[in-house]
Structures are given as structure tokens and as C-alpha cells.
Amino acid sequence: MESNFFDSDSFFIDEKVNMFKFENEYKVYNDKGQLTGAVKQKLTTGQKLLRLALNKNMLPFLLEIQNADGKVEASISRGWTFFMSKITVKDGHGQTVGFIKQKFKLLKPTFKILDASEVLVAEIKGDWKAWNFQIIDSKGAQIGAVSKKWAGAAKEFFTSADKYNVTINPEYADKKNKIAILSGAITIDMVLKESK
Numbered sequence: 001m002e003s004n005f006f007d008s009d010s011f012f013i014d015e016k017v018n019m020f021k022f023e024n025e026y027k028v029y030n031d032k033g034q035l036t037g038a039v040k041q042k043l044t045t046g047q048k049l050l051r052l053a054l055n056k057n058m059l060p061f062l063l064e065i066q067n068a069d070g071k072v073e074a075s076i077s078r079g080w081t082f083f084m085s086k087i088t089v090k091d092g093h094g095q096t097v098g099f100i101k102q103k104f105k106l107l108k109p110t111f112k113i114l115d116a117s118e119v120l121v122a123e124i125k126g127d128w129k130a131w132n133f134q135i136i137d138s139k140g141a142q143i144g145a146v147s148k149k150w151a152g153a154a155k156e157f158f159t160s161a162d163k164y165n166v167t168i169n170p171e172y173a174d175k176k177n178k179i180a181i182l183s184g185a186i187t188i189d190m191v192l193k194e195s196k
Helices: 045-053 152-156 175-186 188-194
Strands: 010-016 025-029 035-042 061-067 072-078 086-091 096-103 110-115 120-127 132-137 142-147 163-168
Touching (some): 010 175, 072 175, 086 175, 096 175, 110 175, 120 142, 132 175, 142 175, 163 175
Antiparallel strands (some): 010 025, 010 163, 025 035, 035 061, 061 072, 086 096, 096 110, 110 120, 120 132, 142 163
16 A cells, blocks of 8 residues: 555644735644644635635635655645634545534634534544644543644754644544544644734
8 A cells, every 4th residue: 555644653843933914824744743744724816805805714615635756645725704613634645534623712723523423533622722633532531633843853842832743643534534633633733813
């Protein structure tokens, strides 16, 4: 079976600051500091103009998760929204693998990860201010984390505040749900920024 971006269990996300900040872009590294991919926001010219006039948390967005060769491994997208949004997660072939539903409670957002049949498979919840999130499965067990804290070999590569680490339990075996869960976790910073 071919190696896949989502076969990894640890991802280091590094925001690439763009001068005009229309389209967000993040680089993705493994725990050895090697570049494994990117998360890129795709905007049409019309959307760029609308962002100047409208509140961006109402606007549609599309984020692509790409491997190191630029091949799309997954995408997450949202249509127009006026309240809590439902975000669609698709795999690299354009098949829907799940949904993300946001719930906000002060500075403690919760992201519910649903499978393609809209059954809850995981939740990402935690403290936005401390940038500390747990990934909990539908039975209440912690299967991963999103954090700005890391140890070991990766520590020397990642020191500044605009970087974070996503980990998932290596024993987590459900491939489709793993794509949905990791897509939600990897893009959490972008989704939170788009929702502000």
C-alpha cells in the first residue's frame, strides 16, 4: 500500500505569514523536522474582495491539505454561514469522509468530528487561550492532542509561538475517521481564525 500523508501520527504545523494575509498557508513537518506537506487556503478573486467588506466568519472557505509533492490529500470546506457552521471534510479523491461542527463556549471551543453518516467519532476540545486541546473518541477516551508543547528531537526545530503539534494515538486504526479527525486538528488554527 502506498505511503500516505495521514499514515503519520505526529504533525508539526507552522504558519507561513503572508504579506497581505488574504490566503492563510501553513507548512506541515514530521517529528524529525522534515517537510511533509502544507495546508493552503484557496480563495477566488471575488472572495478576496468580499473579505474586505464582509465579516469573514460568514464567508465560505476552502482549505487544502497537500503532501510534500503538492498532491491534495484532503480538503475542508464551509459554505456561507450566519451562525455555527458545518464544515465538510473530503479525502484526496473528493469523497466526503466526515464533517466538523463547531461549538463555542467562551474561550473553550469544541469541534465535533462526525463521519460521512454524521455519526460522532471524536471531539476536539480545550482551551484556545492556552492552546491546549484533547482529541477524545466517541467513548470518551483521549486518542490525541493539539498543543504548543513538544519534547524530544522536534524541540530544536520549533520554538516560536505560531507553531503547534498534532498527535494521534498510533493504535487508532480507522483510516477514514483518522483523515477527518486529523484534518480537523491540523486546520484548527485556520478554522478558529476564520470564525473570529
